[in-house]
Amino acid sequence: MITSLNFRRPLNICFSALSFTLVIVCFLITLAQWADIKESCKRQNRLYINNVTLFFNKYLSGYENIVNEMARTAADQHKFNPNENDDLTLRNWLIERLRIMPDAVSIIHADNDGHFIRLPHLESHQEKGATWDPRKEPWFTIAVEDTDSAHYSVTKDIFTGKERVLTISLPVINGMDGSNNGVLAINLDVEKSEEILNSTYPPMKSRTFVMTKDGQMVISPGYKIADSTLKAIASNASAFRGDFYRNGFYYFYRTIGPQEWFVVQEVAESEMKQLVRHGSIKVLYGMVLTQVILLFCWWALRAALNTIYMRITNGIRNGSIKQTAVEELLFDEIHSAQQRQEKISQDALTDGLTGLANRRAFDTDAEHYNALPNTHIAMIDIDNFKIINDTWGHTVGDVVLKATAELGLRLRGLENITLYRYGGEEIAVLFQDISQEKAQSYLEKWRISLNTRSFRESDLRVSFSAGICKMGGDSLSDVVAKADRLLYQAKKSGKNRILAS
Numbered sequence: 454m455i456t457s458l459n460f461r462r463p464l465n466i467c468f469s470a471l472s473f474t475l476v477i478v479c480f481l482i483t484l485a486q487w488a489d490i491k492e493s494c495k496r497q498n499r500l501y502i503n504n505v506t507l508f509f510n511k512y513l514s515g516y517e518n519i520v521n522e523m524a525r526t527a528a529d530q531h532k533f534n535p536n537e538n539d540d541l542t543l544r545n546w547l548i549e550r551l552r553i554m555p556d557a558v559s560i561i562h563a564d565n566d567g568h569f570i571r572l573p574h575l576e577s578h579q580e581k582g583a584t585w586d587p588r589k590e591p592w593f594t595i596a597v598e599d600t601d602s603a604h605y606s607v608t609k610d611i612f613t614g615k616e617r618v619l620t621i622s623l624p625v626i627n628g629m630d631g632s633n634n635g636v637l638a639i640n641l642d643v644e645k646s647e648e649i650l651n652s653t654y655p656p657m658k659s660r661t662f663v664m665t666k667d668g669q670m671v672i673s674p675g676y677k678i679a680d681s682t683l684k685a686i687a688s689n690a691s692a693f694r695g696d697f698y699r700n701g702f703y704y705f706y707r708t709i710g711p712q713e714w715f716v717v718q719e720v721a722e723s724e725m726k727q728l729v730r731h732g733s734i735k736v737l738y739g740m741v742l743t744q745v746i747l748l749f750c751w752w753a754l755r756a757a758l759n760t761i762y763m764r765i766t767n768g769i770r771n772g773s774i775k776q777t778a779v780e781e782l783l784f785d786e787i788h789s790a791q792q793r794q795e796k797i798s799q800d801a802l803t804d805g806l807t808g809l810a811n812r813r814a815f816d817t818d819a820e821h822y823n824a825l826p827n828t829h830i831a832m833i834d835i836d837n838f839k840i841i842n843d844t845w846g847h848t849v850g851d852v853v854l855k856a857t858a859e860l861g862l863r864l865r866g867l868e869n870i871t872l873y874r875y876g877g878e879e880i881a882v883l884f885q886d887i888s889q890e891k892a893q894s895y896l897e898k899w900r901i902s903l904n905t906r907s908f909r910e911s912d913l914r915v916s917f918s919a920g921i922c923k924m925g926g927d928s929l930s931d932v933v934a935k936a937d938r939l940l941y942q943a944k945k946s947g948k949n950r951i952l953a954s
């Protein structure tokens with residue numbers, strides 16, 4: 454009796470192992486994905502900072518080149534004259550340069566004695582310039598000390614009242630004797646630079662600004678950043694370019710200009726996390742979906758197997774199989790396999806021409822019968838079979854053989870009589886629990902029936918001779934030999950007769 458459905462256990466184990474593996478794999482994938490996405494976000498920001506730096510470098514170096522050209526021209530061709538009317542040529546030339554610099558608000562040319570020209574010239578210059586000494590401005594002192602490289606600084610324009618302008622300054626070096634004749638500087642409108650910075654598209658929500666290496670804001674992102682933050686950024690940004698994390702923010706930076714300023718991008722950690730989470734969540738969704746599908750498959754498989762198993766079990770118990778789908782195939786297969794097996798076994802023991810049991814079956818059965826009580830053996834041989842073959846041909850011979858066997862089978866009724874084709878035209882008969890008289894009478898009936906049977910060949914008459922004896926007592930070969938002797942005697946004494954011992 455089947456008490457439990459054993460397939461459930463391996464199925465459950467299989468499913469659990471699969472689920473567990475899937476969870477582990479997905480967890481590892483998510484972890485790797487998380488790190489990958491985070492690194493990819495950082496890479497995008499670094500690329501962005503590079504592009505912004507490249508742009509600002511080009512922007513500033515364009516102006517720096519013009520300042521350079523102006524400084525050389527001012528040093529080589531013009532002797533600085535504090536009386537503005539005495540140096541109109543220089544002024545006009547400088548005004549021409551100012552016109553080709555759209556973001557430049559002014560040009561200042563100052564000598565080492567504190568004299569200066571400020572272009573464009575405004576009426577108020579006289580009054581403001583009277584008290585202003587350019588030599589006290591940082592862009593002047595540094596530019597003078599700093600030989601011939603351009604200097605960038607953030608200053609206040611006292612002439613227009615602008616609180617912050619970007620100043621690019623260069624020393625004016627005389628090409629003839631190498632003497633330093635002062636400084637030439639241009640002031641750029643910082644608001645224009647802020648507009649440029651704000652029009653860039655960072656890869657994620659962030660703020661971008663330019664600051665000096667010592668923590669001064671140069672181009673702000675449009676709102677104020679605490680001085681302490683700027684100082685902290687300045688102390689962390691120690692390389693030419695790089696990134697670092699501080700107090701919930703990621704900072705990406707790169708130097709611009711003569712490496713005194715930084716372009717800095719500030720990204721909130723929460724923003725970065727949100728993007729990373731957004732990228733990784735797809736893997737998690739995939740994992741959950743796969744788990745659900747797996748669960749459904751497991752449930753469906755279990756239910757299907759359960760049903761099939763129960764039907765098969767009931768079928769086997771009741772002998773009534775409701776043939777549907779899988780179990781129908783299963784039972785058909787089992788049934789036909791059984792039939793095939795039976796046929797193979799039967800074929801191995803059956804004679805192909807007559808349908809009687811063959812010699813191999815006889816050898817097995819006879820041995821068994823010889824050991825049983827009340828058993829008899831008869832050996833039968835068709836008379837003059839060679840003549841039949843020679844006269845009517847082998848086909849007719851075969852028909853005669855088959856007809857003889859058929860008659861024997863038909864006449865034996867339900868009794869325990871088994872017929873064997875012993876070889877050629879010889880037939881052996883085994884009787885069990887039948888008296889010799891009865892056996893003899895059966896053979897007699899058979900002999901007469903065959904002898905009186907008509908064939909298509911009108912003058913064909915068939916008969917057989919037989920010998921019958923009791924089995925047991927002697928060995929099988931002796932018993933067979935005895936029956937054979939009786940048969941021989943029957944042949945000798947005229948054929949078409951049965952002799953018994």
Ligand SMILES: Nc1nc2c(ncn2[C@@H]2O[C@H](COP(=O)(O)OP(=O)(O)OP(=O)(O)O)[C@@H](O)[C@H]2O)c(=O)[nH]1
Binds near residue numbers: 839849854877
């Ligand atoms: N057509 C046919 N002939 C067979 C078959 N098996 C054996 N024979 C023939 O049966 C003949 C047997 O001849 P014999 O042994 O001389 O016996 P017989 O002619 O019957 O003579 P008696 O036994 O003395 O009556 C041979 O010619 C065999 O070729 C068979 O399956 N089919």
